[in-house]
Amino acid sequence: MIEFEKLQALAQAVIKTEADAVLNLNERIDENFFEACKIIMQCEGRVVVIGMGKSGHIGNKIAATLASTGTPAFFVHPGEASHGDLGMITSGDVVIAISNSGKTQEVITLLPVIKLLDVKMISITGNKESDLAVYSDTHLDVSVPKEACPMNLTPTSSTTATLVMGDALAVSLLQLKNFTENDFARSHPGGSLGKRLLLRVRDLMHTDKEVPIVSQNATIKDALLEMSDKGFGATCVLDDSKKLIGIFTDGDLRRSLDKNMDIQTTKVSQVIKQPVVTITDDALAAEALRLMEDNKITLLIIVDSKNQSLLGILHMHDVLRSGLI
Numbered sequence: 001m002i003e004f005e006k007l008q009a010l011a012q013a014v015i016k017t018e019a020d021a022v023l024n025l026n027e028r029i030d031e032n033f034f035e036a037c038k039i040i041m042q043c044e045g046r047v048v049v050i051g052m053g054k055s056g057h058i059g060n061k062i063a064a065t066l067a068s069t070g071t072p073a074f075f076v077h078p079g080e081a082s083h084g085d086l087g088m089i090t091s092g093d094v095v096i097a098i099s100n101s102g103k104t105q106e107v108i109t110l111l112p113v114i115k116l117l118d119v120k121m122i123s124i125t126g127n128k129e130s131d132l133a134v135y136s137d138t139h140l141d142v143s144v145p146k147e148a149c150p151m152n153l154t155p156t157s158s159t160t161a162t163l164v165m166g167d168a169l170a171v172s173l174l175q176l177k178n179f180t181e182n183d184f185a186r187s188h189p190g191g192s193l194g195k196r197l198l199l200r201v202r203d204l205m206h207t208d209k210e211v212p213i214v215s216q217n218a219t220i221k222d223a224l225l226e227m228s229d230k231g232f233g234a235t236c237v238l239d240d241s242k243k244l245i246g247i248f249t250d251g252d253l254r255r256s257l258d259k260n261m262d263i264q265t266t267k268v269s270q271v272i273k274q275p276v277v278t279i280t281d282d283a284l285a286a287e288a289l290r291l292m293e294d295n296k297i298t299l300l301i302i303v304d305s306k307n308q309s310l311l312g313i314l315h316m317h318d319v320l321r322s323g324l325i
Contacts, residue, residue: 014148014156021144021157022164028141029168035138036122037172040071043120045092047073052106054155055098055162062096062166069174078106089114095121100142100158102130111135124165126158140165201288202281204322205302205312206232213238213310216245220256220263220271223248234299236310237272244310246272247301280305281312289319 040047047066051059059075066073076088089095095114099107102125111132114121123136126143133139142165148156212230214223216239226235227250234249248268256263256271278301279288288300298316303309 010150017146017148018157018160021161024144025142025161025165025168028165032138032140033169033172036140036169037176039120039122039137040094040169040173041176043092043094045072045090045094045119047071047094047096048089049073049075049096049098050078050107050110051075051098052078052104054159055100055104058159058162058166059096059098061163062098062170065167065170066173069170070177071170071173078104078110089117089119091117091119093117093119095119096124097121097132097136098124098162099130099132100126100155100162102127102132104132107132124162126161140169199285199322200281201279201283201285201300201302201314204285204288204318205281205314206318207312211310211313212236214248214268216240216267216269218268220248220253220261220266220268223268224253224263227253232299232313232315235268236301236313237268238310242309244276244278244301244303244308245269247276247299248272249299276301278303278308279314285319285322288314289316292316292319 047063049059049063049066050056056075056077063073063075074088097107097110102123108131121136122138122140123132124140124142125133126141127133128139128141128143142158142161144157144161146152147154147158210230212226212232212235214226214235214237216237218226218237223235223237227233227248234247236244237246237248239245246269248271252271252273253263256266261271277291277295277297279291281302282305292298292300300314301310302312302314304311
């Protein structure tokens with residue numbers, strides 16, 4: 001049976017070994033790193049990341065991080081590159097070649113062709129004397145004292161160091177390019193951040209015949225029928241010029257019944273809520289959600305930003321269904 005203490009010690013040793021490997025990278029942020037950033041900043045095409053095996057998996061992640069932070073990038077498998085995918089690399093691109101040993105044959109085989117394409121190349125290796133490191137325009141050293149694997153064989157510390165170096169590169173470029181939250185949202189429209197920054201009230205609100213409406217001369221009974229028909233638990237109340245003057249809710253209905261009001265004769269304008277919490281259709285859905293939470297309401301009235309005329313309604317359920325939160 002495995003002893004907890006032994007397992008704990010082993011896991012903690014792995015974490016410490018990899019943490020040390022990452023901390024050692026601090027001294028590698030030097031002129032070579034600066035040159036790598038400069039090469040990519042001057043790139044007129046895209047960044048093409050190549051790597052084999054575990055380095056390939058890390059390269060795929062680095063390419064994805066670059067692409068999502070304002071640096072167009074994609075991953076090409078070295079094995080597939082030799083059989084046609086090298087055509088994806090064009091003049092004006094930059095290649096990031098990853099190999100811990102710097103001697104991975106599938107990567108080395110591509111070097112003459114990359115040279116013919118006359119593209120800049122950045123290498124990320126654990127051996128600055130390797131052919132790959134020497135051949136490249138600049139080299140990022142991710143060498144580690146040892147792998148976290150007890151046999152010092154399985155790529156662990158080395159892949160972690162490579163991933164962190166890639167992140168350092170991507171984030172540095174993000175800053176250099178003045179990449180903003182809005183830029184991030186545009187490349188992540190399906191994510192929660194993208195929705196918070198891009199989703200507008202107009203994208204979610206109910207309009208036209210879906211909106212419950214009664215006139216100021218309507219009775220409470222008329223308002224109740226409209227509420228039941230539209231199913232929002234409230235109805236907008238408009239004056240004779242079709243301007244919004246208030247909202248009648250199921251809470252108002254209960255209070256009216258508690259006061260023994262005659263719902264067939266009492267006008268809804270006598271019991272409506274004023275003022276009404278409204279928002280414009282061009283506002284962010286996130287702002288609409290904040291308004292509802294702050295005012296402890298589940299329904300917002302949408303008005304035109306110029307003349308405050310009624311445009312629609314937005315229910316809390318609409319926001320929840322959108323995946324905003």
